[in-house]
Amino acid sequence: MKYQRPKGTADILPDEAVAWNYIESTAKKLFDNYRFHEIRTPIFENFEVFSRSAGDTSDIVTKEMYDFHDKGDRHITLRPEGTAGVVRAFVENKLYGPEHIKPVKLYYTGPMFRYERPQSGRLREFHQIGVEAFGSESPNLDVEVISMGMHLLKKLGIHNLKLVINTLGDQATRKAYRSALIAYLEPHFDELSEDSKVRLHKNPLRVLDSKDKDDQKLVADAPSILDYLTPESASHFETVKNLLETLQIDYQVDASMVRGLDYYNHTIFEIMANDKALGKGDVTVCAGGRYNGLVEELGGPETPGIGFGLGVERLLLLMQAQKAPLPTISPLDVYVVGIGDETKSETLKIVETIRNNGFSTDQDYLDRKPKSQFKTADRLNAKIVITLGNDELAQKVVNLKVMATGDEQQVKLEDVYDNFPKLFGKFLKK
Structure with a gap:
């Protein structure tokens, strides 16, 4: 089905x-x-x-x-x-x-x-x-x-x-106008739509609102409520x-x-x-x-x-x-590329740390190779890409690339955890 x-x-x-x-x-x-x-x-x-x-x-x-x-x-x-x-x-x-x-x-x-x-x-x-x-x-x-x-x-x-x-x-206006409208419409009763025939004595103002073309022609010359205020x-x-x-x-x-x-x-x-x-x-x-x-x-x-x-x-x-300004999904602040099974724990910790500092962050969840992860970061318009491999993990550093300028640098892990907003906030202004 x-x-x-x-x-x-x-x-x-x-x-x-x-x-x-x-x-x-x-x-x-x-x-x-x-x-x-x-x-x-x-x-x-x-x-x-x-x-x-x-x-x-x-x-x-x-x-x-x-x-x-x-x-x-x-x-x-x-x-x-x-x-x-x-x-x-x-x-x-x-x-x-x-x-x-x-x-x-x-x-x-x-x-x-x-x-x-x-x-x-x-x-x-x-x-x-x-x-x-x-x-x-x-x-x-x-x-x-x-x-x-x-x-x-x-x-x-x-x-x-x-x-x-x-x-x-x-209420007094509507009462007087109701009587005038019924008096005007009653001679045309047989010309009204079936809905308007039902409404004529229950609520004749509804006839004015009819979508029926013949009704609309009839009410075009009906009395005006402005004359009964x-x-x-x-x-x-x-x-x-x-x-x-x-x-x-x-x-x-x-x-x-x-x-x-x-x-x-x-x-x-x-x-x-x-x-x-x-x-x-x-x-x-x-x-x-x-x-x-x-x-x-x-x-x-x-x-x-x-x-x-x-x-x-x-x-x-x-x-x-009218081409009025409408927002789209915001670009991603940081994408973290993890290379190797040994980096998964640290990668998750980095991602959560950056999120806790108020920046949008994502990572790979499909065990893809580095090339595919970099393509994903590009498709998500990530402003910064952080890369962590086994060598970086051993040295307690990460590679960081600012995508707008292409600038790359090696950053200590402790700086990512302790000073990320101060060090990289200028690249991630909301």
Whole structure:
């Protein structure tokens, strides 16, 4: 039997993992500057965590979740997105308590799972980096989160970015707009897709997000939510726009944008890139928004929240296409060539000593001849090659070659053990 990875998954090999670590470490350093702190939640949660938060009319719940009953007949779901699990942890661990400084700022990284058609940069197992901030309704926090997302993408070398924003208003806004949207769509009921027919009276905003071409034509002339904003919602959105202008962050308003999850309200946003590596037209790289009400939905006190998420696979494709700087596996500092069985013990001791001094070091493990060992050192781009044969062992010395210059010298073993960083650190600067 030939074993293969499941459809929609990928192996991240060592050469690629270096780039992944770079993206994650860059994000973590930036988040730390904004005082966001890491949280790690389970890869699977109770089904209700996502069905209650994402909404029972969303594609994620109705079509894409990997859910099953475990041996205890508990309904379990592999997490399809990061926010709901973080909110559940926020509530369960009482991070809303007075001992926690508000807003509580958190970030996460890790795999997510959605059963959908695999495509470039979008797999069934995909990886997200996301942030969540709880405890403040301030438009300043909205703009801080948006700015942080833009800052991260630019820091990773992405250019030609476009920020698109909208508002879904407060509860009163959505109620009024819901009625207007249903009134507009009902005369076209027979023309709607089957999914949109189901959603029309449950959550008509989902129709605006339909991928069906006929639905898209119908909603092109639908009422705008911006015409139904309460004074409070309009003021919040106006402040967000003014603050973006203060920070000189260009943006466009798209009144038809609703995002794919039901928990959003007030400010929502998408950061897009136009690059053929991701497909035709503008493709979303980072997206998020405000979700006042989600904490209460999952059993907590009334607590506003806002956040964003971005997919690492899609980001990596974009970075490669735009030739953004990506690290590769670091060259080897030292390769130790041992010649003869009698040198094996001492060779291992040398290797471990140099490693303990903070330098990457390797040796032969296949009993190869000296010529093959030297070839391996060359393939690994070793900066220094140390050679130890029986004669050197008897004299308690090693031969050392600096590969960049070709300089060779004989060094006492005791100097390797006692003074290696001082003697050769200049050739091995990190």
